[in-house]
Amino acid sequence: MNKCLLVFYSGTNNTTYITNKLKTRLENEGYEVETYRINPIKFEKLDFSQYDLVGIGHPIYGFNLPGIVHKFFKKQTFIKDQRYFIYKNSGETYGANDASSLALRRLIKRRKGNLTNEYHFIMPYNIHFRFDENLVKEMLGIDELLMDILVKEIKDNIPNVKKYKFVNRLINHPMRLTYIGGNINVLFYKVDKKRCINCGLCIQKCQMNNIYRDKRGKIKFHSRCLMCMNCTLNCPKDAIKMGLFNSWRVNKPYNFKEIEKIELKEPIITENTKGFFKCYIKTYEQIKTRHKELFGE
Ligand SMILES: Cc1cc2nc3c(=O)[nH]c(=O)nc-3n(C[C@H](O)[C@H](O)[C@H](O)COP(=O)(O)O)c2cc1C
Structure with a gap:
């Protein structure tokens, strides 16, 4: 075989x-x-x-x-x-x-x-x-x-x-600038306080363990981002503002089984x-x- x-x-x-x-x-x-x-x-x-x-x-x-x-x-x-x-x-x-x-x-x-x-x-x-x-x-x-x-x-x-x-x-x-682009762009990442329901899905979805809650429970970002888009795509409230590329943000994952x-x-x-x-x-x-x-x- x-x-x-x-x-x-x-x-x-x-x-x-x-x-x-x-x-x-x-x-x-x-x-x-x-x-x-x-x-x-x-x-x-x-x-x-x-x-x-x-x-x-x-x-x-x-x-x-x-x-x-x-x-x-x-x-x-x-x-x-x-x-x-x-x-x-x-x-x-x-x-x-x-x-x-x-x-x-x-x-x-x-x-x-x-x-x-x-x-x-x-x-x-x-x-x-x-x-x-x-x-x-x-x-x-x-x-x-x-x-x-x-x-x-x-x-x-x-x-x-x-x-x-x-x-x-x-x-x-x-x-190849994209190799480090995520680490720079993430410095400008923000969570829209009005939209965020603090569900923590972004923390779960981040493959780099780059997202965390600070002492006051607020969603924050470290600086090791691959720009994989898992956080923005999956956020149920479209609350993540992805820095310099915010206008390129896509929200809502594709459900291939349904498609x-x-x-x-x-x-x-x-x-x-x-x-x-x-x-x-x-x-x-x-x-x-x-x-x-x-x-x-
Ligand atoms: C940071 C980044 C850069 C991308 N650049 C390109 C690109 O240059 N050309 C393209 O056709 N798609 C580009 N895409 C789209 C992805 O290639 C495409 O959505 C891919 O299917 C994602 O696969 P994944 O879900 O396995 O990560 C880019 C996506 C990301 C997140």
Whole structure:
């Protein structure tokens, strides 16, 4: 039996959603799959040598790998010639996001691992603005097609790693500022006293233990923030003001179980789609075309 490890970081559980789906898909194909969620405050050393295949999952932050993921993998020992694949996800698919796994790719290469496949899933934004749930439903359907492709290519040893365009690699570097951006932005975090009901959910949700109650019971922030958005997304009263990025605050988590039940009457993204979501036309097309090549109609 082929043993596979899916190691992932997730801020607000979009990557967790993809990971769980992927686990089931790979198990259906006879893989024995374990998952490991990176704990940002307690890095463990993993033993990759136990596995035939290691998948690495991450969301895209500022056209990049989240800094915490880079740090975590720097501490790991990659096994020479072992097979690795990347499954990343983000809210939009403009070219600048393509090179987001650059630092990870370089690390795997330097440590002599064999990166054979890389896939970019589409998931709704947890920052900037909340996606319409009908659109999310449609995106999840496209992600299912991409999962078919991933599983087939992995199983049949079909490599799929595209070269990053020079311009996207260039954009990638300055955007690494997001590695420390959270620690700066959190200095400006505040809780709206009129809205806050002191339920403590933000404290529970923070993976960095960055939120606490002071002596007077008020919600306060330390300065180690990943900007994962768990606190703002989950606050039942939308009471967290997220500093310089407050206007990009998204409140109310996506309930994927409920979204999966939506029945779409007509396509959301069409060839006439204009504006921000135009990038999906090409993404849908590329995924559908590859799916047809591998599976027919
Ligand atoms: C700090 C931050 C930066 C982000 N930057 C990008 C980006 O550059 N491009 C993009 O398409 N999505 C971006 N996103 C959206 C996330 O990639 C997307 O919502 C992802 O599915 C979140 O996954 P998670 O829930 O596993 O953390 C960003 C989100 C955060 C919190």
